Amino acid sequence: MLTLDEAKVHLRVDGSDEDSYIEGLVAVASEYVQGMVTPAAADGAEPVVPAVNETQRHAARLLVGHWYENREAVAQGTIVPKVPFAVEMLLTFNRPAESFF
16 A cells, blocks of 8 residues: 555655664554445455545555654653544445445
């Protein structure tokens, strides 16, 4: 969904010190996005995974950025949302109507 270089451009990261960490964030963000936009299959059939579009790629970039800046689940003295609202909005935009019911 995203390459390491694309993620590093979004994060404004130079150098390779954190490449493996960023690759992990990209992998998890990709799984999250695919899970959100893939409707559940009926009767145990294999789900049909939709093609990746730019909206989904942008949602993945936002997730990578959020997790890069907020490396812990809890930050003392701040409010850190579980998933940024913009990500939820972008992914909801791409979900088929039947997945809401």
